[in-house]
Amino acid sequence: MPKKQKIVDTHTKAPAILLSKTQMGNNIGASARAMANFRMNDLRLITPRCHWPENMDAYALAAGANTILDNAQTFNTISEAVADCHFVCATTARPRDLIKTICTPYEAALELQNHIDRGYKVAILFGSESKGLDNEALQHAHIVSMIPVNPDFASLNLAQAVLLMAYEWFKIKQVKTYGARRDKQLVDNTGLRMQGTQLANMQELENFFFRLEKEISMGNFFTTKEKEIIMKQKIRNLFMRANITEQEVRILFGVMTALKRSGSTFHE
């Protein structure tokens, strides 16, 4: 079991998170929390537009990732903030008129980790809440990542964008470090196949559970009230796992009836 108090692994080579001109302390805090969630620790602030350091909103939202805030470095320019980095990924909500390679968060994460694996220092750069990154800022980046969102409602919160980028990187890192399988292949038509029937809906299942529990209760299945609760959970859980169809619900009702009939004959 990992030690609970250690939220930052300084030996982990992870991308630095660079926040430029951030306006709200709570976004810095929520970003720090997201970084801790995904094993990042190097937070750099470029001319924050909120009170800094000792911003109480930031610490409130960090939910314990205080070390990251305590160690956050501040810079006057993006140039200074990226000086020791070899590969910089900028993030943007909408395309700019610069000629840049645009990639998905997954592609960006892969590029970042590939550079880390070769011993390079890498960074992910985020702009301000209201304006994002301007062209001057984007020129410091090797690639630009756009998060796919509903074009009708595209405004992602800054800390949510940090979260999604960190999440994608963490997944790649896990896959590379632990040899986990790349999230399973995209295959059409996976899952339970059925002929001439479909999955029962929850109401139909509930009817079945209700009837079953009533019947076995009458048959003194439940010894104590406490065990009754646990056994009901176990039984329901078992059937839920089976992805039961409408047809199967009817079959199960038939099974119950047959069992009762069999019992009545037995006792005669």
Next chain:
Amino acid sequence: MPKKQKIVDTHTKAPAILLSKTQMGNNIGASARAMANFRMNDLRLITPRCHWPENMDAYALAAGANTILDNAQTFNTISEAVADCHFVCATTARPRDLIKTICTPYEAALELQNHIDRGYKVAILFGSESKGLDNEALQHAHIVSMIPVNPDFASLNLAQAVLLMAYEWFKIKQVKTYGARRDKQLVDNTGLRMQGTQLANMQELENFFFRLEKEISMGNFFTTKEKEIIMKQKIRNLFMRANITEQEVRILFGVMTALKRSGSTFHE
């Protein structure tokens, strides 16, 4: 271009988001915002533990996704909330002692969309901020999804968990709907983006290389014939890697001219 005012597409078959015993209105609001970001609209609240409806925190955090809050349905039990659903995915921060299929958010998203494709109504169920979902709640689910996080700092905010699940589903949906390749082309037109220009063709590049090589040769750049060949390769290779546009070729010609002009002044 999509219409800007339309944040909810009621014709989109998307998973319902079910929040059980939510304690904080701002998490309901931020969840609604995340839903709008990823084209979901069916929000269901099971015995919210905060003031509901007309929770001002929720509306403040929804950042315009008010329609989703306005239309949110409330229920007294999970059973009632999932009654019309055929496939339910629960989310949990840590594994329970129930026998359930545990899957990654990506795998869960795939299962959800596979069921949607076959005409089923699906839902993703989230527990309260402090306690998550208990075994009683989990028995209503067909599968359980766990978000991979740093085990040393595993506490994901509720709305962030909603965001990540919605994001994974949206990516799958985009891939399936638009035939985009897995994780590629999730944003329109990934790859090199250019405004009002296009990649230079090889003839244009060749003209540039020819001129450049001629000019630097005149400036005694090449010391030996052998090195000349190697250096020309290196220079061409460098520019090839940059995927230069027509416009940039013109810029580079200008740069050369300016350098020469500067040199002539210098030598005067």
